[in-house]
Amino acid sequence: MSVAEAHHRDITGGWLRPAVFGVMDGLVSNAALIAGVVGGGASASTVAITGLAGLAAGAFSMATGEYTSVRSQSELSLAEMEIERREIHRNAEAEERELALLYESRGVEPGLAREVARQLHRDKEVAWRIHTREELGIDPDDLPSPWTAAISSFVSFSLGALVPLVPFLVGLPSLGLAVLLTVLALFTTGAVVAKLTARPWWYGGLRQLLLGGAAAGVTYTIGTLFNVTLG
Template sequence: MSQKPLSQQRERTLGLWNNGSLRAAILGVNDGLVSNFSLVMGVAGGTGDPRFVLLAGGAGLMAGAFSMAAGEYVSMRAQRDLSERLLELEARELLEEPEEETEELVLIYQRKGLTRQEAETVAKRIMADPIVALDTHAREELGLDPSQLGSPWAASLSSFAAFAGGAFVPILPYLASVGDSAFLVSIVLSAVALVAVGTLLAYLSGKRVWWGALRMLLAGGIAAGVTFTIGSLLGVALA
């Protein structure tokens, strides 16, 4: 990769970076996977009855997915409301105080190194088109991209689906009632999913893939190992 021209490396990294929603979805899958893998192992450590494991895992899936969806909705809603309010105020300023708004742009472009005259030419050209003017003020003054405000419902639904998808993996063998081997099959499936998630995340961040896979496997494995141990100790204490 180091032999490739810098512009090509940048294009590739930028392409990966622009996959923000894909990365968010994989992170959501990872949340569900690690959280429910740990929960399932904790309960499996405490009881030999697979029905309890399935019940806890199913409840963990629903609770986690709803909590992620609600959290995502509230945070996106608040962010979107604020962005819309800021854009509304900016649009009114552009209408009511065009002089001051042109001067703002002139100062911004002077700070970027343009001469006063150059900055005035650019600012006037931008201010001539109301849509370009609002878009430019939004980006330069508010740091907002008006075309990328995001949808709270879409974000909420995709968080729900991602978490539920990840959380489903450890309970799948219990659902399929593969008997006593459900515990082992659950560990194997979860480990495979952890490696897959770690690999994808590392790839999307432009990092070393094997290290991403190993790190995720270790993190999930430690979390599940700790809850299994606690579950076993509690199971013995309660028996």
């Protein structure tokens, strides 16, 4: 890693977005599910089974979705990069002029832009990598891994979904305790994400707490209404 790179956080690899999304989704969806079931008057064992089913279904769904989406994006990127490789071999002069014009549009003097493009095109592999980054916005050496995204999503969703379920699994079937654990987890996770993205920690924590609390409140109300109606 260069000195310049050392000043930046590692945001590549395809793990951060699915991990963050997975934790948040697991927390909110399972807390909302449990609140709705409790509001409907279900027993503690039913809540535990429902919560475990929600955890498993959500984790596998998230992992499958992340793998498919990242894999599809990578395949599309590879296809576009191959098109660029063929163009450099078939129309080297045109591609060289295109690269020079690109540098000119970014403020490089025309003569210098042409010279830089000429020197880069001495090696077709180097030229291909430069064109891929500059024209397509893709780093051929750093494509996100679908397996990394899938595993990150699966693990993070499971951890998030487990939090509101803990009281019902350890013999303390209390919605209040589940809510307390969920509130703490939502705020903490939001605060950590805010720090990673250079936002105020309290802002991220409160934002996630409000969003998650609203979802759980809606489902609890729905469960209560159904319980009253069926009762």
